[in-house]
Amino acid sequence: MSTPKRPGGLGSLWINPVLDKEFRLRMRTPRSFIALLAYVFVLGGLAIGFIYVTMGFQNSQAGMRFDPTTSRLLFYVLSIAQLVLIAFMTPALTAGVISGEREKQTLNILLTTQQSSSAIVLSKLASSLAFMVLIVLATLPIYSVVFLYGGISPSQLILVFLFYLFTMLLLGAIGILCSTLFKRTIMAVIMAYGMTLFIFVVTGVAYLLLFAVVQQTYYSGTVPPKYSWVGFILGLNPAGALISIFEPGISKQAFLVNSGNLQDDAPIALWLEFLLVYAVVTAGALWIAIRRIRPVRRRKAEDEETVQGEEESAVAEMKSVPGKSDRS
Amino acid sequence: MIEISELSKRYGSFQALDKISMTIGAGTVFGFVGPNGAGKSTTMSILATLLLPDSGTAKVSGYDVTRHPKEVRRRIGYMPDFFGVYDRFKTDEYLHFYGASYGIARTEREKLIPQLLELVNLSDKKEAYVDGLSRGMKQRLCLARSLVHDPEVLILDEPASGLDPRARIEMREILKELKRMGKTIIISSHILPELAEMVDEIGVIEHGRMVAQGKVSDIQSRMRVNRVLHIRTLGRQEELAVRLRDEEHVSRVLDDANGIQVHFSGEDAQQMHLLRRIMDWEYEVVSFNEAQTNLEDVFLEITKGGAAT
Ligand SMILES: Nc1ncnc2c1ncn2[C@@H]1O[C@H](COP(=O)(O)OP(=O)(O)OP(=O)(O)O)[C@@H](O)[C@H]1O
Numbered sequence: 001m002s003t004p005k006r007p008g009g010l011g012s013l014w015i016n017p018v019l020d021k022e023f024r025l026r027m028r029t030p031r032s033f034i035a036l037l038a039y040v041f042v043l044g045g046l047a048i049g050f051i052y053v054t055m056g057f058q059n060s061q062a063g064m065r066f067d068p069t070t071s072r073l074l075f076y077v078l079s080i081a082q083l084v085l086i087a088f089m090t091p092a093l094t095a096g097v098i099s100g101e102r103e104k105q106t107l108n109i110l111l112t113t114q115q116s117s118s119a120i121v122l123s124k125l126a127s128s129l130a131f132m133v134l135i136v137l138a139t140l141p142i143y144s145v146v147f148l149y150g151g152i153s154p155s156q157l158i159l160v161f162l163f164y165l166f167t168m169l170l171l172g173a174i175g176i177l178c179s180t181l182f183k184r185t186i187m188a189v190i191m192a193y194g195m196t197l198f199i200f201v202v203t204g205v206a207y208l209l210l211f212a213v214v215q216q217t218y219y220s221g222t223v224p225p226k227y228s229w230v231g232f233i234l235g236l237n238p239a240g241a242l243i244s245i246f247e248p249g250i251s252k253q254a255f256l257v258n259s260g261n262l263q264d265d266a267p268i269a270l271w272l273e274f275l276l277v278y279a280v281v282t283a284g285a286l287w288i289a290i291r292r293i294r295p296v297r298r299r300k301a302e303d304e305e306t307v308q309g310e311e312e313s314a315v316a317e318m319k320s321v322p323g324k325s326d327r328s
Numbered sequence: 329m330i331e332i333s334e335l336s337k338r339y340g341s342f343q344a345l346d347k348i349s350m351t352i353g354a355g356t357v358f359g360f361v362g363p364n365g366a367g368k369s370t371t372m373s374i375l376a377t378l379l380l381p382d383s384g385t386a387k388v389s390g391y392d393v394t395r396h397p398k399e400v401r402r403r404i405g406y407m408p409d410f411f412g413v414y415d416r417f418k419t420d421e422y423l424h425f426y427g428a429s430y431g432i433a434r435t436e437r438e439k440l441i442p443q444l445l446e447l448v449n450l451s452d453k454k455e456a457y458v459d460g461l462s463r464g465m466k467q468r469l470c471l472a473r474s475l476v477h478d479p480e481v482l483i484l485d486e487p488a489s490g491l492d493p494r495a496r497i498e499m500r501e502i503l504k505e506l507k508r509m510g511k512t513i514i515i516s517s518h519i520l521p522e523l524a525e526m527v528d529e530i531g532v533i534e535h536g537r538m539v540a541q542g543k544v545s546d547i548q549s550r551m552r553v554n555r556v557l558h559i560r561t562l563g564r565q566e567e568l569a570v571r572l573r574d575e576e577h578v579s580r581v582l583d584d585a586n587g588i589q590v591h592f593s594g595e596d597a598q599q600m601h602l603l604r605r606i607m608d609w610e611y612e613v614v615s616f617n618e619a620q621t622n623l624e625d626v627f628l629e630i631t632k633g634g635a636a637t
């Protein structure tokens with residue numbers, strides 16, 4: 001460390017001891033390496049499978065050709081697949097970070113150090129996300145196929161990766177929230193996947209159902225409205241938001257904006273809605289996690305009005321109590 | 329150094345701590361004893377800022393544990409009754425991590441950690457992974473960990489639990505060393521003889537209430553435990569034994585080759601009277617001494633009384 005004399009300096013802000021510890025310990029398990037390998041293999045396999053299928057398909061009619069349109073399609077497929085993989089990986093990586101320490105009985109010791117609650121939570125999030133970023137970067141060579149054949153611009157790729165980063169942040173925050181709220185890792189993992197499922201699947205299905213319903217009644221009115229509210233639901237779905245980055249026109253369709261009317265636009269781009277809504281969710285989840293990792297003090301430090309008979313905080317009992325799940 | 333007043337804590341409807349009060353002066357080694365489930369760990373968790381009390385206050389060096397937890401954390405070294413270690417760390421990395429967590433600069437840690445390892449006899453395990461350490465070693469490592477930031481107060485929750493006799497002795501030696509260093513130590517245990525020789529004061533807790541507190545010797549005398557007196561005379565021993573049976577405060581008299589054993593429930597003054605009477609009867613007393621009651625007896629005596637209430 002460059003500034004040994006100043007423990008609170010900038011260096012230790014970034015190289016926080018908890019972060020340092022998380023990095024080291026994570027990289028010392030073969031599990032991390034295996035996860036990385038498996039991830040890249042799945043995505044790589046998918047790309048090869050896609051190419052194989054499209055080539056074979058075209059072979060019969062037009063000879064060996066892999067044109068920019070197909071390449072573009074491959075990019076979409078890869079991007080959606082990557083999104084799904086992220087949805088699978090992130091909760092698994094984050095839902096255990098606090099509850100795991102609680103179960104291993106190292107958390108109470110960590111909590112008696114000078115590390116602040118936010119330093120602990122954010123360091124753990126950062127280390128999980130750093131690992132996810134590593135994994136996603138490791139898949140970059142697969143995308144080289146897409147660049148080889150064109151059809152996609154580097155800026156689009158960067159946008160997609162930024163979108164991934166945001167999604168990881170969201171899912172990571174949810175995972176850590178579950179990890180602090182629930183004493184048992186299994187419970188935390190289940191809840192984190194439950195919420196992920198909600199964000200990824202429930203919003204999508206809800207959109208499709210409501211879209212069908214709304215569409216039936218939409219044009220029956222005498223004066224059709226400028227847009228329909230159903231679009232807002234698709235904006236909550238990561239896949240919808242991701243597609244709206246590739247194809248901005250999709251936002252208009254999602255909101256049932258009259259395609260003939262060129263002036264009318266979607267009230268908000270799907271990805272922007274996604275970003276705004278979930279930025280709030282992420283911040284909220286992290287805030288609760290930070291507050292809940294240590295016992296909650298309801299009253300202000302100087303406030304003399306003692307409120308008594310308050311319930312326990314989530315972290316109150318550090319010893320694992322089997323079969324006693326959190327706040328029922 | 330540590331002031332606890334009227335501290336209460338309930339878990340649901342279970343009253344784990346019921347208005348506990350105690351004061352521990354600087355440099356004191358305080359033995360916190362009580363049967364299982366008495367509330368020792370609960371009290372210590374509150375002191376370690378890990379648990380909030382429902383009412384009452386606890387202060388460490390003048391800082392309230394709920395209002396200034398960060399100040400308190402800086403001043404305490406806490407060793408929980410159950411703890412885990414990061415298995416994939418090496419011993420010195422483990423200490424480095426906690427040192428860094430207290431904001432101790434690397435250069436300082438490089439000097440400090442070998443000393444700590446030396447103190448807990450783990451110098452030769454510096455490069456070993458924590459995973460491979462024995463239970464006693466892990467316990468000592470955890471103790472070293474609680475010392476990295478040179479805290480004034482040590483809160484040790486059964487530091488010797490689960491150790492074999494040899495490891496216990498090692499642990500006890502380390503604790504004595506810490507006492508010499510002038511630390512204020514609060515140490516819980518249900519194994520009393522172990523504590524007896526090193527603690528200055530004890531507090532006996534039961535069902536969340538403090539049933540006795542003070543200097544070890546005070547408590548022993550105050551609790552009117554059956555003392556056992558050993559009397560040896562030159563001759564006329566059986567005769568004396570018979571006479572003693574009718575004396576006040578004497579519950580039982582055993583008479584054997586080693587002398588007479590008298591179970592006596594009186595206090596010091598009455599004991600003195602007893603000796604005087606024996607002398608008046610003109611027995612040739614060679615020795616008249618009180619067998620040391622140990623903490624174990626005190627403990628059993630006190631907690632038996634506490635359970636009745
Ligand atoms: N999280 C909890 N929820 C409910 N009850 C609890 C909880 N933690 C402790 N208790 C109860 O509070 C009481 C005091 O527990 P504590 O751990 O403080 O006892 P102790 O004196 O340390 O006992 P031991 O000698 O077994 O370590 C026990 O009866 C225990 O069952």
Ligand SMILES: [Mg+2]
Nearest residue numbers: 368369409485
């Ligand atoms: Mg205990």
